[in-house]
Amino acid sequence: MDKVVVITGANSGIGYAAAKIYESKGYFVVLGCRNEEKGIATEKEIGKNSKFIKLDMTDYESIDNFYNNLTNNFKNIDIFYSNAGIMYVPFSKTKEGLESTLATNYFGSTYLTLMMLDLMKNVVNSRIVQISSIAMYFIKEMRYERLEDESIYSPWTWYNYSNLYRTMFSFELDKKITNFETDVVVAHPGVTRSRLYRRSNPSLSYKIIDKFKTNVSTGVAPVIEASTTAELKKERVYAPKIIHQYGKPSTYKANKLAYNLQERETLWNYTLDKIGMKDIL
DSSP: OOOEEEESSSHHHHHHHHHHHHTTOOOOEEESSHHHHHHHHHHHHOOOEEEEEEEEETTTHHHHHHHHHHHHHHHSSSSEEEEOOSSSSOOBBBBTTBBBHHHIIIIIHHHHHHHHHHHHHHHHTEEEEEEEEGGGGGGOOOOSSTTGGGGGHHHHHHHHHHHHHHHHHHHHHHHHTSSSSSSSEOOOOBBBGGGGGGSSSSSHHHHHHHHTBBOOHHHHHHOOOOOOOOSTTTTTTTEEEEEETEEEEEEEEOOOOGGOOOHHHHHHHHHHHHHHHOOOO
C-alpha cells in the first residue's frame, strides 16, 4: 500500500486542503470526521485513495472505535495530522465531564495521539503534526484548576489554553520518544479563511480581523512542510513566514512557557491522569 496519512477534522478548511495535497503526493488518506454525511462526501471528492472513518474528538468511545478501525485496516501510519478543533463555543461539558473546547482540542487529541504511536513508532521518518494557533501566545501563566467551571469560563481564553497545551505536550512527547522512529512537530496556519473562523453574527472586532486573514493555501503550507521536510527543526512552530500570517512556511519559537521543562512535566502528568493513560510510555 502507499504511504498512509491520517487527518482529523478532514472535511473542511486546512484539514481538507491537506487531504487533497497528500493524495496528490501519492498518500492514502484516512479522513477522520465527526459529521458522517460530510465525511462520506469528502471521501468521494478525494477519491479511491481515501477512506472516511467517523470520529468525534469529544467522545473517548468514538476515538477508540476510530483507532480500532485503523488497526484493522492498516499496519503502519506514516503521518498523523492532528487537526480537528473548535473555537469560541458556548460552555458545555462532554459525557466525561470535560469542558468541550479543551476536550476537543487538547484532551481528545492527546488521547488519540498517544494511541497512534503503536502504528507509527517503527515506521522510519514517521511524523505526528499537531495543529496549534497563534492564540497560544496570549497565555502568560498555566492553569490546571477549575477548567470545568462555567462561572469563570471564557471561550477565548480556553481556546488559547488548548493551543498552548497542545504545543507543550507535543514538545514533551517528542522528547520522551527519542527511541521511536517518530518525530512530533507543531504547526499553525495563521488566522485563515477556513470554516473554523466563520460566524453568523460577527462583531466589529471580528470584521476587522477578517480583513487580515490569510488564505487556506498559505495556511496549509506549514503543515505540509512540517510533515515532509527532511530538515526538521525541533521545538519550533511551523507557520507562515511574515508575522505568522503570510508568505512561505518558516519556523518560530513557541510561547516561552513551552520551554519551561518543569511546567511541561506538570502538564504531562496532569494530562495523562485526566485521560486515564498514566502508563502509556
